[in-house]
Amino acid sequence: MVTVPVPDLLRPAHLVGPALIGCVLQVGDVALRIVEVEAYEGPDDPASHAWRGPSARNATMFGPAGHLYVYHMHGHYCCNVVCGPAGTPHGVLIRGGEVLTGFEEARTRRPGVPDARLARGPGNLTRTLGITRADDGSPLLTQGRIRLLPGHVPAQVEAGPRVNVSRAYERPWRFTAAGSRGVSAFKAHPNARS
DNA sequence: AGTGTGATGTCCT
DNA sequence: GGACATCACACTC
16 A cells, blocks of 8 residues: 555645645544545535635634644534634544554443444544534644544545535535445435435 | 524434 | 424524
8 A cells, every 4th residue: 555645735635625635633642534525615615614704613713824723513523634724714624544553442432332433424423533612623733632544545535515515515625545444425405415 | 683504423214 | 295393593573
């Protein structure tokens, strides 16, 4: 396998997204390989939280790249890697991963769940890693609790529409590692059904 | 102060 | 294919 560096996060989210597949996200002792992401491009993207401008929830998206944007929804947390220059609220949602290390701690957080499904789906992934809104704004590129690290190139990266977004659902901004068990099931939003 | 709404997960048939 | 638990936040009075 070929090593991939952490990508240049100053580029637009739809370019950073596929480059993050195969990279490693580590929180404490638990590390996982990223196998599913989605790009959100702020004011140019009606599906983005930042589409209508800054708010208390999305403030981290408007800050510098290389930090973690964490939000709450439906009783779960989801995390994004903030990218683009400061003031450009682009983000890449981390939707799925394969746990590499820290299985004991991960299993404690997700009792009764098979290892292959520990971090499948954005809410499950944050639960496995122990990420909450308290981690919003955390730096990813320094020697802190949460780190984004180089990984390995997957066999193939596939692109397709984003999961369960009500607007701009035709944009192929979901990126997955082909064949990985850490990739969640696709679900179209009702607006996107014919 | 009240209402509506999801970048979800899990269970159901 | 669909129901719904669940809650922080954005929006509108």
